[in-house]
Amino acid sequence: MIHTLIAKDIQLTLGDRQILSDTHIQCRTGSITGLLGRNGAGKTSLMRIMYGDLPCDSRSFTIDNIPFPHPYTQPDRIRYMPQFNFIPGSLTPERICLDFNLDFQELESSFPDFHSLGRQRIKYLSTGQRRLINIYVISRSRSQFVMLDEPFTLLSPIQIEKVRTMLEKEKQNKGILITDHLHQHIWDISDEVYTLADGRTRLTSRPVPHHDHRK
Amino acid sequence: MKLSAIIRLLLTFYKNFFLFSFLITLSCASLYWEYGPPILTVLVWFKLLTQGLTWNFIRTYKKKEFYYYRNLGLRDTILWSVTLGMDLSLFILLLILTHQLHP
Numbered sequence: 001m002i003h004t005l006i007a008k009d010i011q012l013t014l015g016d017r018q019i020l021s022d023t024h025i026q027c028r029t030g031s032i033t034g035l036l037g038r039n040g041a042g043k044t045s046l047m048r049i050m051y052g053d054l055p056c057d058s059r060s061f062t063i064d065n066i067p068f069p070h071p072y073t074q075p076d077r078i079r080y081m082p083q084f085n086f087i088p089g090s091l092t093p094e095r096i097c098l099d100f101n102l103d104f105q106e107l108e109s110s111f112p113d114f115h116s117l118g119r120q121r122i123k124y125l126s127t128g129q130r131r132l133i134n135i136y137v138i139s140r141s142r143s144q145f146v147m148l149d150e151p152f153t154l155l156s157p158i159q160i161e162k163v164r165t166m167l168e169k170e171k172q173n174k175g176i177l178i179t180d181h182l183h184q185h186i187w188d189i190s191d192e193v194y195t196l197a198d199g200r201t202r203l204t205s206r207p208v209p210h211h212d213h214r215k
Numbered sequence: 216m217k218l219s220a221i222i223r224l225l226l227t228f229y230k231n232f233f234l235f236s237f238l239i240t241l242s243c244a245s246l247y248w249e250y251g252p253p254i255l256t257v258l259v260w261f262k263l264l265t266q267g268l269t270w271n272f273i274r275t276y277k278k279k280e281f282y283y284y285r286n287l288g289l290r291d292t293i294l295w296s297v298t299l300g301m302d303l304s305l306f307i308l309l310l311i312l313t314h315q316l317h318p
Binding site: 053072073074075076079080081082084085086087088090091099100137138141 | 220223224227230231277279280281282283285286287288290
């Protein structure tokens with residue numbers, strides 16, 4: 001079944017500064033939607049407002065035209081991976097997979113980095129491994145939509161390729177909203193891309209590659 | 216989510232401050248053993264105050280981890296009300312036991 005998420009009319013003011021004023025984002029099952037913007041443009045704030053855990057001046061968030069004032073209470077609808085490690089350090093990869101109803105063997109076969117680390121507390125894993133398990137559990141678990149904030153940061157090029165493959169596969173079952181400073185990966189993986197600047201979102205087409213004609 | 220999974224998550228969260236909280240409870244029980252019912256009001260207020268401090272500390276220093284529980288469908292209010300409720304029940308239980316065992 002195809003689901004549609006629409007976030008619009010989001011307004012956020014911090015002090016005298018209007019962070020978000022005219023935003024519209026649409027995401028569908030089967031597609032990856034990219035969100036690009038400079039540092040401080042409000043990408044994370046926008047995702048947190050969509051998730052419902054950051055108060056704002058006004059907001060409209062619907063899935064299949066049903067409004068959700070507190071989406072974070074419904075993980076079957078939407079899950080959010082923040083840009084930092086959010087998993088308690090005392091938990092092991094096996095336990096984390098159990099909590100998210102996932103099979104640890106699948107994690108191990110997709111990412112051999114986790115071989116024999118099933119019972120290791122994640123605070124003892126490398127930064128990349130911790131990031132990887134954050135991305136894996138959010139994007140693989142059952143949900144209509146997932147939002148990933150900077151998933152590629154802190155990953156090695158090989159890990160990035162594997163995550164991209166996983167997301168391409170996962171989008172068959174869900175809609176994915178993704179933002180990262182590694183723009184090339186966002187352009188490559190996304191079906192449509194929004195840019196956020198001056199508090200406004202715009203649907204943007206891929207920039208034409210620049211050809212150097214100098215001889 | 217299954218009840219067993221919810222309990223498992225609540226216990227994981229409670230582990231963040233169980234040791235500190237249990238030591239406070241034990242201290243209160245030993246003071247109650249020493250001074251008896253006249254000190255009860257002070258002990259209850261002391262326990263509630265330390266619970267408030269715990270809430271503030273965890274909310275500040277473990278705030279990133281709340282996303283883990285939210286992504287699994289557990290609201291912050293449920294986490295706090297259940298775990299602090301359990302902690303307070305343990306405190307009351309231990310004081311009742313101390314009262315009954317005291318010669």
